[in-house]
Amino acid sequence: MVRVRYAPSPTGTLHIGGARTALFNYLVARHFDGQFVLRVEDTDQSRQIPGSEQAMMHGLKSLGIEWDEGPDRNDGPYGPYRVSERLGQHRAMADRLLAEHKAYRCFCTPEQLAQDRENRAAQGLPPRYSGRCRTLTTQEVQARSGERFVVRLKVPSEGETVVHDLIRGDVRFDNRVFDDFVIMKPDYTPVYNFAVAIDDYDMRISHVIRGEEHLSNTPKQIFVFEALGLPIPQFAHLPMILAPDRSKVSKRHGATAVEEYRDQGILLPALANYLLLLGWSSPNGEEILTLSEAIATFTLDRVQHTAAIYDQKKLEWMNHQYMTRLSVHEIAQSVRPFIDYPLTEGPDFEAVVDLSRERAVNLVQLAEHMRFFYEAPSRYESKGVAKHFTDQTADLLDAVAKRLKTVTPWDHDHLVQVYDDTAAALNVKRAALIHPTRLAVTGRTVGPGLFELITLLGRDAVVERINTAQNLIRRHQIPTVD
Numbered sequence: 001m002v003r004v005r006y007a008p009s010p011t012g013t014l015h016i017g018g019a020r021t022a023l024f025n026y027l028v029a030r031h032f033d034g035q036f037v038l039r040v041e042d043t044d045q046s047r048q049i050p051g052s053e054q055a056m057m058h059g060l061k062s063l064g065i066e067w068d069e070g071p072d073r074n075d076g077p078y079g080p081y082r083v084s085e086r087l088g089q090h091r092a093m094a095d096r097l098l099a100e101h102k103a104y105r106c107f108c109t110p111e112q113l114a115q116d117r118e119n120r121a122a123q124g125l126p127p128r129y130s131g132r133c134r135t136l137t138t139q140e141v142q143a144r145s146g147e148r149f150v151v152r153l154k155v156p157s158e159g160e161t162v163v164h165d166l167i168r169g170d171v172r173f174d175n176r177v178f179d180d181f182v183i184m185k186p187d188y189t190p191v192y193n194f195a196v197a198i199d200d201y202d203m204r205i206s207h208v209i210r211g212e213e214h215l216s217n218t219p220k221q222i223f224v225f226e227a228l229g230l231p232i233p234q235f236a237h238l239p240m241i242l243a244p245d246r247s248k249v250s251k252r253h254g255a256t257a258v259e260e261y262r263d264q265g266i267l268l269p270a271l272a273n274y275l276l277l278l279g280w281s282s283p284n285g286e287e288i289l290t291l292s293e294a295i296a297t298f299t300l301d302r303v304q305h306t307a308a309i310y311d312q313k314k315l316e317w318m319n320h321q322y323m324t325r326l327s328v329h330e331i332a333q334s335v336r337p338f339i340d341y342p343l344t345e346g347p348d349f350e351a352v353v354d355l356s357r358e359r360a361v362n363l364v365q366l367a368e369h370m371r372f373f374y375e376a377p378s379r380y381e382s383k384g385v386a387k388h389f390t391d392q393t394a395d396l397l398d399a400v401a402k403r404l405k406t407v408t409p410w411d412h413d414h415l416v417q418v419y420d421d422t423a424a425a426l427n428v429k430r431a432a433l434i435h436p437t438r439l440a441v442t443g444r445t446v447g448p449g450l451f452e453l454i455t456l457l458g459r460d461a462v463v464e465r466i467n468t469a470q471n472l473i474r475r476h477q478i479p480t481v482d
């Protein structure tokens, strides 16, 4: 039975790294008909941000990631799913290790430990606990019962510990690099490496799938499993996500929280698809996969062990794929929150979305590209004005407008005919009419096909905008924008 978990610390919102980890866990669970557990690791109270747990759950759901057990449904068989609520279990396990002499109370003061570190540093040695309290007798410990203490785990000082990683193979650690590390703090609450092993066992987690930054923690967790005589889960450490220059990926590279991508006009199914490719590739090289297609093909053996590179351009490309492939209705729904102009008058909304979506990489751009359908331009692109709004153009536009007023029916083919006829009559190329018309009607030099867009915009708006532009040209009063 496959049981996996995503175990975020509630210290902010859901970022791409966490979202990728959650997604891969979710896909493994669904692919193998297993269970996906959401466990909130709220052990470090000082780093917690109120509302963070809700924000993370919301972020996961908006990506289509759903869990079978979690803190929002504490009725699961292995709850509670908030680590702070599991203290009794952690304390019981620490008590047990103390009773079995696999762990011990350490009374060393912070000053003593600092002194030890200094002494070792003076000899050029890395910090390491001296083992001073390891050999205290039961009587000595009892005699100090009122003193402040931590609990340290007895760690093997020889040999090696091997992490059998499903992605990177066997990773060997020399046991001499570890010391008897603290498992319970002075307030008798557990440190992460202790709690996580107990929780993973208690929740019957079969595969621990998490970011590579945790690989160095894994031997310590293995020591805990071994000391407690518990079975060790399988491990898979997902590759780091780096920027194209191989630095740590950050906001500067465009990487951000899931909610912010949404505000930037990225479609969340596109984001989920992009995350999927951060370290995984499909067997047939297909890059566009829905969640259910990913569930069908996702296995950990296709996860790479080299770093995944975060590339904002690729995300935009992915988003564009979704902008053009999803149904018009879906895109229309998604773009609505980005529209800040009234839609009361103007052409059919979905028709406008359909005509405009091909040229936009995100919903913010799409909303902007659609604006002219609902608002006459108040400024004209300066580069276009220099080229297409000359004195001569005013006459050309005038001639076009006169014919547009009467053409029937107002459809694509008849409009093409108007331009052909006008161009022939004036002895100019059709392009000499098309460019100024586009600029007059949309304020821009690029956009959807002119005949499609004026068909949709309708006679009144088109004629009115052409006349407005004509007047501005004649008065040499063209408001421009770069």
Ligand code: GLU
Residues within 6 Å of the ligand: 006, 007, 008, 009, 041, 196, 209, 210, 211, 214
């Ligand atoms: N709470 C840890 C984190 O947010 C995850 C630890 C784990 O997956 O074992 O990085």
